[in-house]
Amino acid sequence: MDYTFTPVALVRSPFRDKFGVPRQPSLAPSARQTVELLPPFDQPDAVRGLDAFSHLWLQFVFHQTAERGWQPLVRPPRLGGNRKVGVFASRATHRPNPLGLSLVRLHAVDTENGVRLHVSGADLVDGTPVLDIKPYIPFVEAVSDARAGFVDGPPPRLAVRWQPKALQQLALAGHAKDLEQLAEEVLAQDPRPAYQQDPDRVYGVRLYDCDVRFRVADGCAEVLEIVAL
Amino acid sequence: MDYTFTPVALVRSPFRDKFGVPRQPSLAPSARQTVELLPPFDQPDAVRGLDAFSHLWLQFVFHQTAERGWQPLVRPPRLGGNRKVGVFASRATHRPNPLGLSLVRLHAVDTENGVRLHVSGADLVDGTPVLDIKPYIPFVEAVSDARAGFVDGPPPRLAVRWQPKALQQLALAGHAKDLEQLAEEVLAQDPRPAYQQDPDRVYGVRLYDCDVRFRVADGCAEVLEIVAL
Numbered sequence A, B: 001m002d003y004t005f006t007p008v009a010l011v012r013s014p015f016r017d018k019f020g021v022p023r024q025p026s027l028a029p030s031a032r033q034t035v036e037l038l039p040p041f042d043q044p045d046a047v048r049g050l051d052a053f054s055h056l057w058l059q060f061v062f063h064q065t066a067e068r069g070w071q072p073l074v075r076p077p078r079l080g081g082n083r084k085v086g087v088f089a090s091r092a093t094h095r096p097n098p099l100g101l102s103l104v105r106l107h108a109v110d111t112e113n114g115v116r117l118h119v120s121g122a123d124l125v126d127g128t129p130v131l132d133i134k135p136y137i138p139f140v141e142a143v144s145d146a147r148a149g150f151v152d153g154p155p156p157r158l159a160v161r162w163q164p165k166a167l168q169q170l171a172l173a174g175h176a177k178d179l180e181q182l183a184e185e186v187l188a189q190d191p192r193p194a195y196q197q198d199p200d201r202v203y204g205v206r207l208y209d210c211d212v213r214f215r216v217a218d219g220c221a222e223v224l225e226i227v228a229l
Helices: A164-172 A176-188 B164-172 B176-188
Strands: A003-005 A009-012 A032-037 A055-061 A099-110 A116-120 A129-135 A159-162 A203-207 A210-217 A220-228 B003-005 B009-012 B032-037 B055-061 B099-110 B116-120 B129-135 B159-162 B203-207 B210-217 B220-228
Touching: A055 B099, A099 B055, A099 B129, A129 B099, A159 A164, A159 A176, A164 A176, A164 A220, A176 A203, A176 A210, A176 A220, B159 B164, B159 B176, B164 B176, B164 B220, B176 B203, B176 B210, B176 B220
Parallel strands: A159 A220, B159 B220
Antiparallel strands: A003 B003, A009 A032, A009 A129, A032 A116, A055 A099, A055 A129, A099 A116, A203 A210, A210 A220, B009 B032, B009 B129, B032 B116, B055 B099, B055 B129, B099 B116, B203 B210, B210 B220
C-alpha cells in the first residue's frame, strides 16, 4: 500500500542546487533559510508554542533527485568515495523513498501575513518541499554516546583563500557579507566529488544569485571569481 | 505537487494498538521490535555497514490514524491535556501528513533469509509501515543543550503494583518475562488520556497477545488481571 503526501511548506535557501550543499546540516551554520508554510497550513495556530524550542526537525523531499531511483549500495564521500555501504546505512539522497531529515536551529517564528520559520544550519536546496515540521526533543534524541561508525565527527576542513579579483566582485554582490561567510563554510567542506582530485579543475557553487568559482589544491580552496547568475 | 511513497519495511511489535504506546521512544526500553524489510528492499546489500551504528532513525506512517485528518491545534498530554499548542509544535499523531519519526537502538542486523533489524525503545504499533531507515549521526544530531519548552525531560512515572491474580496469569502468559518488564514500563508512563482521572475506571493495554487490565489511583498503576486475546 502506498502513501501520498502533500507539502506543508517550501524552503527558501541561498543554495541554488545540490552541488555545494553541506553533507550534513549544521556544517554551514551561516546558511539562513526560510520555511514558508503553504495554504491551508499557513495558520498561526499551527505553530503556536513552537518558539519554545531551539531546534526543529524537517522531514522533506529530495525533489531534485527524486526521479533518479535508488541502488542498494552507495559510496559515501566520508569513505573517500571508494568503499560501498548500504543505502540504509547512509544519508545519501538517492533512496527508495526520497525522504530527507534535517535538524535545524529555529531563530524566529513570523506569523505576520502567513507563517514563515527563520532557521539556520539547514542543508536544503531552494524550493525543497517540506512534508512535516516537528520539535526536537533533547531528552530523547540527544544521544551523545551513540556509536556512528564512519561518521562520528565532522569531516576535515579546507582552508579558504580569496583571489583579489574575487574579493572585489564579492564587494559588489548582493548579500555580500552573508555570501562571504557562507562561501567560506561551504568551500571548507570540500564539495568536490570524492573521486575528483584535479587541482586545475575549476568548480562553481551557486549561492544566492552568484556562481562562486573555485579550485582546490594542497588542502586549500581558492576562490577565483564570483559571477552573477 | 504530491509525493507517493512505498513502505520499505513493516514493524513487528508487542504494541498491538495505539493505546499504551509510550509518548516518546526510549521511555519503554524493553519494547523489542523487529523491522522487516519488504521486497525488493530486503537485500543484505541495502543494510551493509549499518551495524557500525548504535541508533537508527525510522521515518514511518501513523497508519492507524492516517485517515483521521488534522487540526491546527492539539492538546499535548504533557500539558495536562488542557492547553493547546500548534500541531507543528507537537509530536501528535494527527498531522497534515501522518509521518512519524523515531530514534531506536539497533541491536542486530539479521540478513539470513531476508533482512530483519532487531531494535528496542521504539514507540511503534505492530504493522507500522516504515518509509525510510537512516543512521543516527551524533556529531550533528545530539544537541544536548537544545531548548525544548514543555518537553525538556522525561515525564513523571507512576509506581506499578501487581495484584496476586495478575501475577499468576502473568506466569502462564507467553513472553512472561518480557511482558512483565514491558507492562511495568508502559504503565509507569500513565497511558490514560490526560483528561481522564477516574480512579475506579479499568483500562486495558494490549501487549503481545494479552490485554493487561489496570487502574490508576494515588500515583500508582495497579495491574488487575491479564487476559489472553
